[in-house]
Amino acid sequence: EPEVTQTPSHQVTQMGQEVILRCVPISNHLYFYWYRQILGQKVEFLVSFYNNEISEKSEIFDDQFSVERPDGSNFTLKIRSTKLEDSAMYFCASSDRVENNQPQHFGDGTRLSIL
């Protein structure tokens, strides 16, 4: 079964540094997403991406964050000037459509630890 893959599985970074989280969505999918889950809390939507641009973003996704699809397969999330509170699991997801009842498929996440 095709799957979303994410790298690295765990990223440890000093506060203030920039990190790039990488994702390879399912190959025939057109819509890509980033979510985060702070330990012990719910999964939160960050951003969706379609046709090489952001289609929606949440209030969490401020100027500190950016996304990019640098080539035909990768989808990245960049976090600048990381803060302690950015420590969380970051999940990438993809879907082939956004019509009703089209689910999103998640990668196994990157655990980001800010020291």
Place this chain on the structure above:
Amino acid sequence: RKEVEQDPGPFNVPEGATVAFNCTYSNSASQSFFWYRQDCRKEPKLLMSVYSSGNEDGRFTAQLNRASQYISLLIRDSKLSDSATYLCVVKKANNNDMRFGAGTRLTVKP
């Protein structure tokens, strides 16, 4: 009121038991509904979509009540492998933004 509200549990049930989870959502514009399961420190995995007429997938039955803005998941003949956190997820029509509940923790014991 939270956008998606679930009983956090935990639910501790013996193998073979039937267990039901409830979920309410606040946004009447929500059009798509899902149950995901999440194992500890793992990614959410789709369990099933929820259709207006209700739907069943093996031991799992999902129901939707749009008037009450309420979704349910019934698990029959529970297995040890059903132990997980069950996430209620809602999405507005043609919208990319999925809203997750905080999840209901289920532990099935021998």
